[in-house]
Amino acid sequence: MDHNPSHFKPPEWIRELADRARELSVRSCELLKVTTPDTFLGRKTQEPFPTEDPIERTDIQKLIHSELQPPRT
Numbered sequence: 001m002d003h004n005p006s007h008f009k010p011p012e013w014i015r016e017l018a019d020r021a022r023e024l025s026v027r028s029c030e031l032l033k034v035t036t037p038d039t040f041l042g043r044k045t046q047e048p049f050p051t052e053d054p055i056e057r058t059d060i061q062k063l064i065h066s067e068l069q070p071p072r073t
Helices: 012-034 058-066
Strands: none
């Protein structure tokens, strides 16, 4: 029996798995070269919350004085 590693022939499924891994690696490298991934860093995605006091807003005041009042007896 020859134990020389150069004569070792892996099973077919191992060759297919290795080929698929190579294909995916090549495709991933090509995609990374084409576009820069968007990480949202430095991009303004929404407006900041208002700095005003919500209790002083008139719409909040109207809500407080209408629906949130306890029932009168």
